[in-house]
Amino acid sequence: MTQGTTQGAGTTPGTGEQPAAARGTGTYEGLYRRSLEDREGFWLEAAESIAWTTRPTAALDAGERPLYRWFPGGELNTCYNALDRHVEAGRGADAALVYDSAVLGTQRVYTYAELTDLVAQFAGALRSQGVGKGDRVVLYLPMIPEAVISMLACARLGAVHSVVFGGFAPRELAARIADARPKLIVTASGGIEPNRRVEYLPAVEEALEVAGVPDLPVVVVPREGFGHVLADYPGWLGFDEALAGADPVAPVPVAASDPLYILYTSGTTGTPKGVQRDNGGHAVALSWTMRSLYGVGPGEVMWTASDVGWVVGHSYIVYGPLLAGATTVLYEGKPVGTPDAGAFWRVVQDHRVKVLFTAPTALRAIRRADPELGLLTGYDVSSLVRLYAAGERLDPETYRWAGEKLGIPVVDHWWQTETGWAICGNPAGVEELPLKAGSPSLPMPGYELEILDGAGAPLGPGEEGNIALRLPLPPGTLTTLWHNDERFVASYLSAFPGFYATGDSGYRDPDGYVYVMGRTDDIINVAGHRLSTGAIEAVLARHPAVAECAVIGLKDQLKGQRAVGFVVLKAGASVPEDQLAAELVALVRREVGPVADFKQAVVVDALPKTRSGKILRKTMRQIADGEDYAVPSTIEDATVIDRLVPVLTQRT
Template sequence: MTQGTGVTRETGSYAEVYRESLEEREAFWLEAAKAVDWVDEPTAALDATEPPLYRWFPDGTLNTSYNALDRHVEAGRGDAAALIYDSAVLGVQQTYTYSELTDLVARCAGALHALGVGKGDRVVVYMPMIPEAAVAMLACARLGAVHSVVFGGFAPRELAARIKDARPTVIVTASGGIEPNRRVEYLPAVAEALEIAEMPEVGVVVKVRPGFAHQLADHSDWHDFDALIADAEPAAPVPVAASDPLYILYTSGTTGTPKGVQRDNGGHAVALAWTLKNLYGVGPGEVMWTASDVGWVVGHSYIVYGPLLAGATTLLYEGKPVGTPDAGAFWRVVADHGVKVLFTAPTALRAIRRADPEAALLAGYDVSSLARLYAAGERLDPETYRWAGEKLGVPVIDHWWQTETGWAICGNPRGLVDMPLKAGSPSVPMPGYDLEILDGAGEPVGLGEEGNIVLRLPMPPGTLTTLWHNDERFIGSYLAAFPGYYATGDSGYRDADGYVFVMGRTDDIINVAGHRLSTGSIEAVLAGHPAVAECAVIGLKDSLKGQRAVGYVVLKAGVEMREEDLVPELVALVRQQIGPVADFKQAIVVDALPKTRSGKILRKTMRQIADGEQYTVPSTIEDPGVIERLLPVLQAGGWGS
């Protein structure tokens, strides 16, 4: 096995497919492109004339909305279920067939066109998890317009920064979003954001939802979503170049000028169609539920576009893993709708496990339709992996990717072959990703040795082509650190079987007395303790040893264990499984960890607070109150108040 391939004799057909994707790139991706309907079929896969900027299927033209909708209707599947809306907060379930969804999207596109939206124009979508969010996205794609989805409920200043950067013609929004214990008003935020951005001329289309204090009548020049669609002339799909942008998605946690990841139409459609069949094993008529939000890349790829490109049924869920009404919510949805594949974040699984450690609520639902559970968004710790697998009795498949890549860098391609699963690993590089692990000087490291995970250019179709209107920042942010490679910003290692282990962001590597340690490896040990539901380990400044590792742990529901009894056990576990070199001596029990809405723990923010550095709480934080409650402990340098 060569260090760059990550394949062995044991991986069978995967090894051959992976080799072809790198060594016979043109033929491989042109074959994959046959899963997409083209207006002008591409004759070349890759345009590499201006490296490091690459274009996929340069002479191809298509329409993404047509591929997601119309072609299935034309193939006689108009009555098949396209989208299921399940609102746990409203107690509403609604199914849209491919014919119904196509009609809605065509009329929404016609309404947007009547407001001046055309090919290449931008539309900001600021919506909760309701069907109209997906309809608006697909309508933009139908017109050849570029959508930029902003998570519903983002603060006005953050929304304004994205409006100012994208410069939209129209904003599509709703009266508000519904949380388990509150309603979040959107219209005041939109009005304030337009004022901050100094763009009052932007048109606003509002999906009116009852029960909100601020209604459409408060803004005389804003438009009613339903009324516009009812009167609109359906718009036909507009052919666009494969390299034309489909959407802009701003990376979470950005400050200052936001960093807008730009995705193309052609490469995106080809990559997602390939993954539905080969990575997820989902086809026409099968139900895929991605328990995420359309504000994140996971929602773009696998709530809206991927399943529909494959002719499958996608499920859009408005609710939480716990609290709507309880920790059995996910099992209820699987049972109600015959879900075959569930894709969620590890943090959702940990929340369920914390509230219902024995999965007692699972017994009340028939989840026999579930074939596989996929996890991504942050590292799936081995303990949560084992728990989910034992309770559900299905393969639990970790896979690793980023907003920038749009689909999995590493995964377990169950549509190709049933490869073995390994706790703590997202398995192997996906076709097209030429993955290497380098040291700080750009030299390959040995098997089992941790280093910087990088991807040799060009990356495969579906990955970001650049940053919105900023090629220079794209190159500086991702391609400058290791020339010829995309720097993922993650560290990890590869084992003798070619499996990749992603240990965390490169800034989560700590240096204790000259020894480089991954906080992810320590977290895996702590999470293995039977009392621990989830944890975060950060490295704090230490005058003697440079840094010291401190663990913050959340206990499982119903566990009553004194901190003075728990900490020695955790210290002993780390000493036993990692060794004295970790010099782990501190663990603190907290009620919750600060996270983004996509489930990532804000380790960097925690570390900055503890080290007395200037910090900014990211706009993507799910519950700002968690930071406030943690401040006394963090400001005490980890020692508690």
């Protein structure tokens, strides 16, 4: 598949270089204003950084409002843009992927040529199993190279991947299988934690049974040291065996609007929502951000210390750096404990990392273990020019600590699974703006951000309200929810007509800087993992002694929030509270997974409710966090709050 002849004018095929709009010439203000006033011109110019089999002649198709489509008529292949074009440009010997496993003590570098060959061959293996354009493949994998290879192989075929974080329990995996209806599952023997090994194969087997597809094909990456092995599962295929019998596949062109992946995020009802990302808008947006937001180009090293199971891993472990022709680091380890709080600095030194992207919870973990960063002195981190944080609010104290100790800019930026890239940030490749503690800076090009009151009226500087984004959203954001346009509109576009409701509250200061204060719904954020309180409540409610329950997210110095359950027992239930708490914690761990980090359940005699039966979770959370609170006038029984105050303030 030769695409160089259809590239946009002014682009050097395969180099990752970008046209003027994408390189960030000029100022932030000028680019931002142009992105709103000349949307067509701005994004068509940015699209010149991508190789197209059929070049788009328009940027935006607004014919199906509010379901907008980017780059109508355009065709491309995302895998070709991430791999083949760099090889064709003579950069095949350059490092594409660095696998660094702190838990195994091993490293491996894959060049662009090597990675392209492996991906092409595994795409052939998937095709031999019946996977084709538009088919879904669920990936349930740890942080190993095969995860990246599998994602790119799906993209090469025009198939749609859905990565499920390996820490999720079988029923959570089953829910995603049932919704995506995949042709095949790719998994591994298990994941390796500092003090334990998580077996994946029995979880996959159970999930397939629960989803009602026990005979779905499964490809397994064998790993040593696990109790369950491939031989225990007749009919399942080994990864190397699948590769050995496969013929390489050339990139399959797809429409710009065709889905690249589905990534599930928690819904307030407890039912996961499948965020759908397109091929064209995604490639253009991520290519733009690599140069303009992160300042990373061909041959430079970016390390995103996340997981491929999360959107950050999709965007900036896999696709973004490879689209830019950069080197990406795939790290299997933790910020502390593998072996110590100097692990991050060792990785930066070993691979000459220019930009590090991590979550605030990782920084807090390092700070707790090594408050003076004494371990930093043992490593040469002179290659590191910026540290980016996202996934939850970067508290000012951690922001200042990291900046002072490292002596480099610490850049907070804010985005969501749904947006796929930063809503607000500080665009180093355009203009390095002043940083402010507690703020992710300013809206990125294409995001027309407003602070609205409950009725949808705009608020002024310093006034906190609902953060909303005027439609259309820029390229790279979700186009809809997987096979559920109605839920997409109801979940995101109905609260404020003409706007996407982020579900976050915040305000802007007189300089226009945005401050994101927290969620406006019942999704909690535990170490950057968005979890539905409804899903956890559903598990607690299964216990035979529990009559009703509420789960709230309380402030946690390390992880941002922690989930705490409050349960009302059934009449006559006599289980000791300590025993009940232990059983509930075990139940959540089994049904939701360790990522919920659920460790506390408290028995109460009643839960505060409105007359319509809504539990006042926000009020409970405010009391427990020591914030000012007002008892709503709609409360059914105000004495319940009075009885809960000592429980919330003493037991949490």
